[in-house]
Amino acid sequence: MRIVVSVKQIIDPELPSSQFKIDPGTKRQQPDGHPLVISPYDENALELALQLKAQTSGHVTVLSAGQSSAVSALRKGLAMGADEAALISDPALEGSDAFGIAAALAHGIQKLGSPDLVLCGCESGDWADRIVGPILAEALGIPCITYVARVEKQNGRLQAQRVVEEGYEIWEVTSPALLTILSHELNVPRYPKVKDIMAASRRPIPTWSLSDIGLEAGRIGKAVTRVEIESLSLPTRESHCEFLEGEPDEQVATLIAKLREKKVI
């Protein structure tokens, strides 16, 4: 089974709010030299792909569309066990919306050949628009199942566990298909071994321009976005926490009194 995992490199979303600064010019988070990571659910998607690869003697390619720095995200993918990596990077991509990024990824995937399965994170750790995966499926003309926690191969078909409000659903699909992946206890990303990190650091990773993937520059970029980010600002929070002191019994008694005062119990 040939699997392509699309990954996005973002500023570490686990950074505390106190270190979060906004660049008013770009209306994005200020990079400030913070660590760059693979967007968390994309890493779950990669882990799942590597598990499927082991079960089906498959082949995994990690693909990213973004700045040249994303090479380090792809290297991590190789160190985790991906067979191949490619980066789509072009100045014309700058300021693209999800449609632009999905168009670039779709052309990149076509250049790689026809995969049996495309995996994406269910939402990115920065904007969490939840758009790129489903529209990539549309652009490739393949079916899509969103918010998938587990995948099993059964009689040549894939069975995907899709998480919904009331529980989960099992959907069956034949390849090729695109799945957007949610974290699950069974797809916790592995840590690459030091020797694999070393080996991945020496692997060449092709960088493709738009002309390399046969995409016209006019179809992507800031000029053709369908919505515009007018502003990005810090949320206002006026909560002040009142700490309840004393031994557990006293704390509980005070808590009950306060909650009754607020008429919530």
Add this chain to the structure above:
Amino acid sequence: MAGIFVLAKIQNGAPSRSTLELVGSAQKLATGLQEPLSAGLLGQGDAALLYAYGVETVYRVDHSLLKEYQADLYLLALDRIARTAEPRIILLPGDSLGRDLAARVAFRLEAGIITEVVDIDVDGGGKNLRFTRQAYGGKAVSAIVPKVFPLVVTLKPRTFDPAARAGDRSGTEIPIEVPLDAAQARTRLVKRVQEETTGVKLEDAPVVVSGGRGLGGPEGFNLLVELARVLKGAVGASRAATDAGWVPSSMQVGQTGKTVSPDLYIAIGISGATQHVAGISGAKTIVAINADPEASIFKVAHLGIVGDYKAIIPPLIAKCRELVGG
């Protein structure tokens, strides 16, 4: 191209809660932009139930293949309705259905899309149309304006007030024929599994008791279940707890999971990552119980207890039981 359109769902003889949230926002947009308000129904359901909320036109696709949700068939139906009704704005719920359909229908209609909207501004007779959403896991908020129409918008669940009844009104129902064929469904539902254990639905519960990594293991949730039962509430969890497999994913509260807006939210052993906090911003009173006094959950909590939950929850359950009992 004109009008505001919502994809509606009639459930147990009434518009679903998420439908009413959509209609409430659609009313505001329709008034602000002075454009008509329409809705789509896939399958059965009484259209008059929607007219009572100010919906003027109901487009219906009734087909035996639409009885159960299937993305490809729903997309074909929704796409056909949108091409017939030609609305400027299409509102969809931000739940699992919207997550599945919104981006794909936007692709097919060459529409713009803004997801997980938490606020809508429509000032100056529609000259200023602006949608607010969270970004960076709730560390920032962003105002987004459309550049093209149609525009697909999904609303973050449990964020907008449900629409109020507009009174007895009439409307027009327009049936739409969509030739659907079972072969167009590229995915097949094998089974649907309900996972919620307690009686009260997490999204509807007036009290939510949630646990996180600080519980130390799945057995910690037993105490939370007991506390929730006494308070007639539901049990939720942070992503750390669902990712660890301690409780099912459907119990996750947060940006990726469910949005809750209870009167009382009790966060136990939850560090308070923005991803989690993004799901509880509508909670009226937040109580945090955590062993770490520096935990960021205390930044959003109203009442805080620093300590071991194992020492605090049992007397809390006992006290609450006394109150309920007499």
